[in-house]
Amino acid sequence: MLTITVPVRQVVHATPRTRILNLDLEATAFHxxxxQALMIGLQGSPLRKPxxxxxAPWEVAKTGVMQVLVQIDDSGALDPHLELAAPGTVLDVEGPFGTFELPMxxxxxxxxxxxxxxAPLRSMLMERLLRSGAPRVGLVYSVRVPEELAFRAELDALQTAGRIAAYFTVTRDNTATWTGRRGxxxxxxxQDALPSTDAYCFVCGPPQLVADTSGLLRTLGVDESRIQIEKY
Structure with missing residues (x-):
């Protein structure tokens, strides 16, 4: 595990409740x-959060930029320990860590x-799509309202190109403008999204979603050894 100091290159509005921090790794080797995940905090601060x-690793190697998706509060502020983060802000980054990763x-x-x-699923998705002859990938993505679908344009483009089969669902939207899945x-x-019962399934989200989804996958015949989870 490595601790590095890197500047924020850009803060991007991803959704009304999230921002993407583009970390500048152009001058730093980081594998x-x-x-996988990082512990991040303002330079010199003891407060760090995962x-x-x-x-994907190949994207960082190609562009020198590492993306991190950060949630904001109702006032529009980043997490308290990152509230001062802006282009040029220097952050302490520790990592990588975690075993939530792609099979070979x-x-x-x-x-x-x-x-x-x-966030970590996008990393794995983009890494898998780089591999020659990679089979089609399924994605199920649940949010409260459509505006909270991070990376939506990118995922739509991959779906249109036939690279992924994406299933979006919203749990709190009552407007007529959303014509997709609800609930x-x-x-x-x-069952619609599962490519086959021998597929590897990666589940990441709130604890209840992770627990419920893992149980449902088992009822569909997916062996527990092929279900990897990450909750926050």
Whole structure:
């Protein structure tokens, strides 16, 4: 595990409740595996919090930028220990850590995200799509309202190109403008999205979503050894 000091290159508005911190690693060698996380805080501060890396390793190597998805509060402020983060702000970054990562073989994959749980799954998704002959990947993504779908344009483009099969569902939206799925992730949705019962399934999100979804996958015949979870 390594501790480095890096500047924030850019803060991007991802959704009304999240921001993407683009960390400048152009002058820093930092190796990680898709799905891993970091401990991040302002330079010199003892306060650090874990965040999953949203970028794939090849993206960081190519651009020198590492993306981290950060939730904001109702006032629009970042987490208290990062509230001063802006372009040029220097952060202490420790890591990588975690075993929530891609398998090396080429079995089908199903990613299941709730809210900001999309971050490590995006990292793994982009890493898998780089591999030659990678099978189609399934993604189930649950949020409260459509505006909270982070990386939406990118995911839509991958779906249109036939690279992924994406299933979005919203749990609190009552407007007529959303014509997609509504409600929590249920057995029927997972049955539609599951490429096969021997697929590796990665679930990341709030504890209740993770517990409920893992149980539903088992009822569909997915062995527990092929269900990897990460909750926050």
């Amino acid at each position: 990680f595996r898709a799905g 965040y999953s890396i949203a970028s 073989d080429s079995r089908p994959l199903l990613f299941i995200a709730g809210g900001t749980g999309i 929590r992730i249920d057995r029927a949705l997972l």
